[in-house]
Amino acid sequence: MVLVTGSSSGLGSSIIEKYASNNYNCVINYFSHKEEANELKEKLEKKYNVKCLTIKADVSNDEEVKSMFDKIINEFNRIDVVVNNAGIALDTLFELKTKKDFMKTLEVNLYGTFNVSRVFGEYMYKQKHGSIINISSTNGIDTYYEFSMDYDASKAGVINLTHNLANKFAPYVRVNCICPGWVKTPMNKDLDDKFIKEETNKILLNRFAEPNEIANLVYFLSTEEASYINDSIIRIDGGIKC
Secondary structure, three states: OEEEOOOOOHHHHHHHHHHHOOOOOEEEEEOOOHHHHHHHHHHHHHHHOOOEEEEEOOOOOHHHHHHHHHHHHHHHOOOOEEEEOOOOOOOOOHHHOOHHHHHHHHHHHHHHHHHHHHHHHHHHHHHOOEEEEEEOOHHHOOOOOHHHHHHHHHHHHHHHHHHHHHHHHOOOEEEEEEEEOOEOOHHHOOOOHHHHHHHHOOEOOOOOEOHHHHHHHHHHHOOHHHOOOOOOEEEEOOOEOO
């Protein structure tokens, strides 16, 4: 059974479909895209003959995450994989950034990852089985943009958090983190054409990633083939030119 946060659309929907295609029952977590979540549920159940739940929950809200946990355990009585994918980007000019927006980005991207991992990780530890995969970004390592420095900071925090969680939940729960570069998702649909060309030229493969290419790596990290991969930060960016 797998929970993918922020999985009603974009990269999250590709990740959860990868699990469904491998016979996982799924929980589609969403915050504002109820219609998309329900459509995805119907698609996955019909196409892959698995059971799916859709649950609205703000990952940065303690009570809502606890309620989501209770619903999942009541329905499935287990949790095997958690993918912390939920995230926001409130990109603005440096001069226009506000404390409210900065803190909101940290609350969702960083605290949300901690909040979900703590609740579900403790249960996984007790059942002596589980895998947590956190979605960070190359923005948290070495690709910085002044218009997204709040996002960059949150993703750097997710990397640090991954190391702490891996230590906390050892030896029963593996915790890993992937750092995608540019991906073809709705979050990036409004990027300026000139900017897209400039960024594409920095990538050795000369293109943005397809969502399923990221999903393949996420899924692999939760399989037996990856059973000795733990506390690892893996970048997947097509190769960035120095």
